[in-house]
Amino acid sequence: MLNDTRGALWWSYQLLNPDIRRCFEFCNIFPRRSGFSRQELVRLWIAGGFVKTSCSEKDMEDVAEDYIQELLSCSFLQPVVDGSFGCDFTIHDLLHDLLDKVTGSDYFRIENETSQRGNKSWKGDIPQDVRHLFIRIYGGELITDKILGLENLRTLILYYGGKDTTVDEKFIECICKMLPNLRVLAIDLSWANTGPNFSLPESISQLKHLRYLSFIAYSCMVILPIALAKLHHIQMLDFVDCEFLGFGSTGLINLRHLFLRTKVKCPNIGRLVSLQTVPTFEVRNEQGYEVKQVSDLNKLRGRLEISGLENVTSKEEALEANLAAKEGLTYFKLKWHGGDDSTRCSPEVEAEVLEGLRHPVGLEVLDIEHFKGSSYPDWMLSAQNGERKDPQLHTLRFSFCGPRGPGPELAAFPCLRVLVLYDCIWDALPDNLEQLKSLKLLIIHHCVNIKALPTLPHSLEEFCVNYGDAEFRKNCQTVGHPCWLKIKHIPKKEFAPTYISWDELRSRAPCSQFI
16 A cells, blocks of 8 residues: 555656656755745745746746645645644655655755664765755764765755854854855754854855855844845845844845844845845935835835834825835835834824825735824725725734824725724724624724724624723623623624733734634
8 A cells, every 4th residue: 555655656746847846856855744834945946946937927936836836736745734833834754755765865854963864863974966955953073074075065954953052153154165056055043052143254255156045043143244245146135133234235136035033224225126025124314224215126025014104204205115016015014113202203294104105906914003193094094086995905903003083984995804903092993894894803902092882893703802991891791781782793702801912912812813
């Protein structure tokens, strides 16, 4: 029976398109029974040169997504049901066996000092012609004597394990000087002993073929050199805590994905016109950080947060962001500073700024934080006189928003399914909520001035009131009270007396299903 299964897998493998077959073979670099994310897989395939586009109109990311769908349809990729640790897929052991045979010495893994051949306490040799290498937990001898002589190496993924493992900057410099053909370099120092700062060497510029650079170090600040801007073929940069030293972005013309998990100085980001991913952009009162920097970044897709909007001083300036052209975005967050009001524009100016920041067509989630304008924009309040509606926008979140008064009517969002009000100072909900016929979830958290409810749509399935006015919560639970009458048709209701964070709110049932 087992031989029959292996024969069927081999037959299915042979039927794959050659380009898809090569991409699937790359999956052999991941440890057995480990998961990997969809986005990680797509970017590694592209960086490795495995994704071929015959149509100039289609991005490589979209072609790679087609490959994934094909591999899912034949069960070569298995979905991870619970999405543990950000993982989307895994591969069955029998398929790993198949890949070990077909890839030969091109791929090699050393996992916890064990090779994929199954030898414990592995002390053997790495194939000299290996092209793609994954290592988790190893000793210094293995680094110096084995890795640095691999002239054909194209992919190097290193995971350091154990705080007793010391990593110095000289090792990274050796990689840059002795492995010039690398296209993918991913180093995870999360558990290594590094000290407070870790500097990448200027010799990073010698990796002229590098497409993918990931350097994760939660325990230290990574110092990035000026020479990083000489990596003209780089497509993805991924760092956690990092600091740029005079970093110039003009040379990174092929950069598609930029992940910076802290607020760092990266001026003139608008020159990176190939960018598809930049999770956060902060507007500052400095040259090179104006909101117009995002004007030409029209290939952006997925998530985008623009913070520091208190530094935008007019509707005309806001319009320079050209948000309407960014049709690949699905999640968009607009964030003002939540501190001293003396640093903000007047409420009237803030209202004009939000009017000029109309989101693009196709957006699914809109998140507005610390907005204190005098009114809400026309594009949110009305869909009359030929104004467009937003049929795809399903989630709208207001947090720490004003002004005092009723919340904005949301006629432009007829397909809204989730509405979250978090720590807002409104004294009433929008009057037209009954017209939102698709609304499934309404969360009111710590909105202390809201003391009554309008008529709510019959589509609601969940209603949550947390913290805020105690009398209002009591009224919602008192049989026969007008507030109770307006929510009695809702199947799931939650009332909590304590303040909780947004992250905790998202994780709690029953309110987490739609967020």
